[in-house]
Amino acid sequence: MELPKISILIALRNEEKNIPRLLNSIDQLKPDGYEFEVLLGNDLSEDYTSKLIHEYASKRTFAKAFDVPENTGNQKGKARVLAFLACKAKGEYLFFTDADIKLPENWIPSMMNGFQKKNTGVVIGITGMKAESAKMALQSMEWLTVLYILHLLSKINFPGTGMGNNMAVSKAAYDSIGGYENLPFSIVEDYALFKAIIDKGFGFAQLFDKDSLAYTLPPENFLVQRKRWLKGGFQSGSFLLIPALLQTLWLPLLIAFYFFAKSLLLPAFALQIIVLGILTVFWTSKIKEVRLLKYLPLFVIYLPFSWFLIGIYTPLPGKIRWKGRDY
Incomplete structure (x- = not known):
């Protein structure tokens, strides 16, 4: 039986430092019989991205490889480049x-x-960071914990x-x-596409396994990245905003317990340790990343402070600067 063809679409803007790592991993892909093409779109880069x-x-x-003109289509930024590449794609499935x-x-x-x-219309893999430092390990654990919860929720559709x-x-x-x-502009174009496909009646799969685990580099500015995600969530009306906002209140709640209800402080903190501990043990085992468990005590302390900082930073006025553009 002939397998369907895959088109891998990648938008790139000023990525000369990252390109060799990405392209080397593409050369190492084992397609298991699938025919695939790679479409690379240069988004008005000012470095050597186009040349590379x-x-x-x-x-x-x-x-x-394509140099995507600024006046292509009616989208902006990354979505403009991906729309252009999708029109060139010959595959029955589009990978991003x-x-x-x-x-x-x-x-x-x-x-x-x-x-x-x-x-099924859309499949989501998982992304983490190599634990080359405690900072990278903690950021990776934070996001992988969220993705594992979303994977569990996907089991009930x-x-x-x-x-x-x-x-x-x-x-x-x-x-x-x-x-x-055909989509309205969003600074989280991936979620906009995901939501539109589901709203159209297609099913989805939220994977959580070693073979779908890609490794990313730490963001230039962790808080700006999270602010972009939350702002995009507000624009799209994502239900994930509710738990995200509640997370930011956990540290103030613990502080309030300390001053006004000390009897609740220890049970609340113990609950946090138990829940995070169980979740982390399960997901690290599932994707064979058990070495991250050594960071678990630090992770339990890190998480409330991280959420609180995100909650403080996100409402601050000002545009979000991402990939050299202001949104």
């Missing part, structure tokens, strides 16, 4: 990733396993979120919503 992707594509039959990602070698068959159910650095959609689902061209 054109050099890469010139030496590989499966890759094509980012320049700061290192893909797992079994990424393609792992993501395609998520489409086993007939009506509760949709979580899209992730533009590790996501795949069927071309049929993409075309059914008119693609990125």
